[in-house]
Amino acid sequence: xxxxxxxxxxxxxxxxxxxxxxxxxxxxxxxxxxxxxxxxxxxxxxxxxxxxxxxxxxxxxxxxxxxxxxxxxxxxxxxxxxxxxxxxxxxxxxxxxxxxxxxxxxxxxxxxxxxxxxxxxxxxxxxxxxxxxxxxxxxxxxxxxxxxxxxxxxxxxxxxxxxxxxxxxxxxxxxxxxxxxxxxxxxxxxxxxxxxxxxxxxxxxxxxxxxxxxxxxxxxxxxxxxxxxxxxxxxxxxxxxxxxxxxxxxxx
Amino acid sequence: xxxxxxxxxxxxxxxxxxxxxxxxxxxxxxxxxxxxxxxxxxxxxxxxxxxxxxxxxxxxxxxxxxxxxxxxxxxxxxxxxxxxxxxxxxxxxxxxxxxxxxxxxxxxxxxxxxxxxxxxxxxxxxxxxxxxxxxxxxxxxxxxxxxxxxxxxxxxxxxxxxxxxxxxxxxxxxxxxxxxxxxxxxxxxxxxxxxxxxxxxxxxxxxxxxxxxxxxxxxxxxxxxxxxxxxxxxxxxxxxxxxxxxxxxxxx
Numbered sequence: 001x002x003x004x005x006x007x008x009x010x011x012x013x014x015x016x017x018x019x020x021x022x023x024x025x026x027x028x029x030x031x032x033x034x035x036x037x038x039x040x041x042x043x044x045x046x047x048x049x050x051x052x053x054x055x056x057x058x059x060x061x062x063x064x065x066x067x068x069x070x071x072x073x074x075x076x077x078x079x080x081x082x083x084x085x086x087x088x089x090x091x092x093x094x095x096x097x098x099x100x101x102x103x104x105x106x107x108x109x110x111x112x113x114x115x116x117x118x119x120x121x122x123x124x125x126x127x128x129x130x131x132x133x134x135x136x137x138x139x140x141x142x143x144x145x146x147x148x149x150x151x152x153x154x155x156x157x158x159x160x161x162x163x164x165x166x167x168x169x170x171x172x173x174x175x176x177x178x179x180x181x182x183x184x185x186x187x188x189x190x191x192x193x194x195x196x197x198x199x200x201x202x203x204x205x206x207x208x209x210x211x212x213x214x215x216x217x218x219x220x221x222x223x224x225x226x227x228x229x230x231x232x233x234x235x236x237x238x239x240x241x242x243x244x245x246x247x248x249x250x251x252x
Numbered sequence: 253x254x255x256x257x258x259x260x261x262x263x264x265x266x267x268x269x270x271x272x273x274x275x276x277x278x279x280x281x282x283x284x285x286x287x288x289x290x291x292x293x294x295x296x297x298x299x300x301x302x303x304x305x306x307x308x309x310x311x312x313x314x315x316x317x318x319x320x321x322x323x324x325x326x327x328x329x330x331x332x333x334x335x336x337x338x339x340x341x342x343x344x345x346x347x348x349x350x351x352x353x354x355x356x357x358x359x360x361x362x363x364x365x366x367x368x369x370x371x372x373x374x375x376x377x378x379x380x381x382x383x384x385x386x387x388x389x390x391x392x393x394x395x396x397x398x399x400x401x402x403x404x405x406x407x408x409x410x411x412x413x414x415x416x417x418x419x420x421x422x423x424x425x426x427x428x429x430x431x432x433x434x435x436x437x438x439x440x441x442x443x444x445x446x447x448x449x450x451x452x453x454x455x456x457x458x459x460x461x462x463x464x465x466x467x468x469x470x471x472x473x474x475x476x477x478x479x480x481x482x483x484x485x486x487x488x489x490x491x492x493x494x495x496x497x498x499x500x501x502x503x504x
């Protein structure tokens with residue numbers, strides 16, 4: 001496994017930079033994580049599935065804020081107009097008719113209480129720290145790095161396809177209706193990833209900037225990986241649920 | 253176990269607020285964590301001990317920045333003069349003669365490479381996210397909350413005493429010299445905790461502010477708890493070391 005730490009040290013062609021970015025996905029994306037493997041094998045308990053939905057909600061709810069931060073830092077109106085669609089996708093016309101609402105629907109379909117999910121109070125602290133780190137990254141780093149950190153969307157259509165079919169086939173309490181969120185995402189993610197990739201390939205025009213873009217994508221993979229790590233630690237076989245976090249008995 | 257979420261809803265006397273804050277420590281401080289228990293029982297592998305030192309370094313290295321952020325937000329010169337001592341304690345006269353240097357010494361005494369520890373590159377991503385969340389908290393929340401989040405120092409002299417004697421007794425590679433950091437801390441921590449507690453008791457003068465102070469201390473306990481959770485998950489029996497993080501083979 002590569003660390004990708006010197007991947008751009010001599011400077012890369014656009015084609016080679018794209019190849020390195022795609023390789024980050026091959027080696028570091030969370031489709032490799034045991035929790036994901038267990039999900040698609042049908043091995044997650046319902047509590048584990050609920051905990052996944054409840055914790056991932058924190059991420060979904062933060063994404064449009066992260067995108068608004070990128071919008072706020074972008075000086076090119078055409079860039080902003082393109083990036084703005086991401087916020088619309090997540091919030092919808094009224095805040096509760098887009099991706100966040102569909103994720104909330106997924107969570108409540110699994111038996112969770114909507115207010116409890118929205119409050120984020122039962123999420124793992126480590127989930128909140130990871131989600132916060134992503135927002136801080138998009139606030140503090142360069143615009144190029146913030147955009148590059150979104151490139152995990154290059155890899156998401158594949159994982160969503162795998163996840164949807166497995167969830168429908170292997171968990172009798174999961175229906176097409178539960179998974180409405182995923183029906184919309186692959187098309188949006190592909191459109192967003194194409195735009196972000198073109199931006200990164202155009203703007204990463206020195207070896208240093210290329211390395212920064214690669215590092216940003218590794219960072220983002222670390223965020224997603226950590227979110228599954230902490231679920232596995234808390235809700236997997238050993239059951240190390242930290243104080244204050246979601247427990248099965250929270251579901252009536 | 254209490255969530256402490258409504259602990260101050262009717263307003264508390266100073267004495268009762270102090271009692272609630274101390275109770276947060278009783279129920280939520282990381283002296284209750286299995287990783288700490290295993291450390292004091294002599295059950296940690298050397299890799300686990302090294303991983304603990306290496307990851308905890310990220311926390312130590314951030315603390316004076318967190319304290320500088322608090323300094324930057326304080327308008328009272330007398331408060332700043334008192335709080336400034338914390339930065340001096342960690343950085344020393346020249347940056348490398350205080351607490352950070354002593355923690356680095358602890359890490360290198362365990363066989364780790366100083367540059368590698370200082371680079372923080374082999375730390376768990378989740379450690380970085382937790383440490384970053386603490387800095388962000390002290391940046392974004394009220395000064396009262398930032399001060400209250402430091403009150404885990406009320407509980408640290410006890411855990412340090414337990415840790416020091418156990419490490420010396422149960423790990424033959426640990427010497428008095430290894431643990432120089434801990435020799436200085438209890439006195440500093442008690443002085444700092446007394447000051448911070450008096451500040452919180454004086455300034456938490458509404459039920460809402462009292463609750464915010466309690467929540468801040470719970471948050472800080474979550475940070476410390478998470479740091480041990482992610483060590484346990486990565487380096488405990490199951491060995492789920494995330495991509496890019498410290499592995500035993502990194503030590504020559």
